[in-house]
Amino acid sequence: MLDKKALYQISSGLYLVSSHQNEHRAGCIINTFLQVTSNPIQVSITINKENDTTQTILNSRAFHVTALSEQVDMNVIATFGFQSSKEKDKFEGFDSQQDTLDNPYIEAGMNASFTCKVVNTLDVGSHMIIVGEVIDCEVLNHEKSMTYDYYHSVKKGTSPKNAPTYQEEVKEEAKTKWRCKVCGYIYEGDELPEDFICPICGQPASAFEKVES
Ligand SMILES: Cc1cc2nc3c(=O)[nH]c(=O)nc-3n(C[C@H](O)[C@H](O)[C@H](O)COP(=O)(O)O)c2cc1C
Structure with missing residues (x-):
């Protein structure tokens, strides 16, 4: 195992x-x-x-x-x-x-x-x-x-590939994803709320891009 x-x-x-x-x-x-x-x-x-x-x-x-x-x-x-x-x-x-x-x-x-x-x-x-x-x-x-x-x-943080503890994200079901262009944080949901603030780096919704699957 x-x-x-x-x-x-x-x-x-x-x-x-x-x-x-x-x-x-x-x-x-x-x-x-x-x-x-x-x-x-x-x-x-x-x-x-x-x-x-x-x-x-x-x-x-x-x-x-x-x-x-x-x-x-x-x-x-x-x-x-x-x-x-x-x-x-x-x-x-x-x-x-x-x-x-x-x-x-x-x-x-x-x-x-x-x-x-x-x-x-x-x-x-x-x-x-x-x-x-x-x-x-x-x-x-x-x-x-x-x-x-x-x-x-608590902070809902992610890790980049260079971190030794990085693990591939396990794909469950296809949900719309929005990625923070500054820190890589992923928000899942059909729409990104206009007043959304990145919980990692504090960027506003305008710093997010839709992840094309
Ligand atoms: C939570 C977290 C933990 C990390 N842990 C490590 C680590 O233990 N070793 C490592 O090489 N990189 C780790 N990283 C990744 C580096 O910080 C990242 O690749 C960084 O951009 C490298 O910057 P540099 O090229 O200026 O050195 C981690 C990143 C995060 C966000």
Whole structure:
């Protein structure tokens, strides 16, 4: 038996991992940040080879991780989880800081922050597992951490194909679908209400397009 729904029972949080190489700033949303050891403090991230952030981390050998809280602006997820740093500087438009290794990071809506130096990498096919030693970390506030489950069940969030936990949507019956052009959220229904607001990134109905089947 290979019941992929079992994978939904694995719990995780949501994180923003970022890095820089000279003037280039990159960052993306991940749900694969884990503590690996406590002495020294080592963490790992699992990140798609096609992500611009991956290449930036591999080149600079450093990265920053912040943990998303339930209060995070969904626009952070829409920007960092569904757009590419190859095409734009995603940090523009957000208040950002720099850690001691000059990696950019956002504090608003985050509850913890980690500055890491790359100490190991493992090629696992579509993704790289990157292990970092934490050289600085701090609690930013005591808001509840955003779990992947909360993102799916309360915020009705989706995951793009680059997320390692992505699963093909199971087609049930043909319903009209409307896709948010900013974050990819799908609304199902014959008509999209005029006052509809995307629950992920807050875009109005005009940002939606009909999905042709
Ligand atoms: C909820 C969520 C979870 C994600 N988890 C991961 C992850 O663990 N690893 C990964 O490589 N991408 C993950 N992604 C996808 C990346 O954030 C996305 O592909 C991003 O646009 C890559 O940006 P970049 O090219 O600027 O690095 C996730 C996205 C979302 C919305």
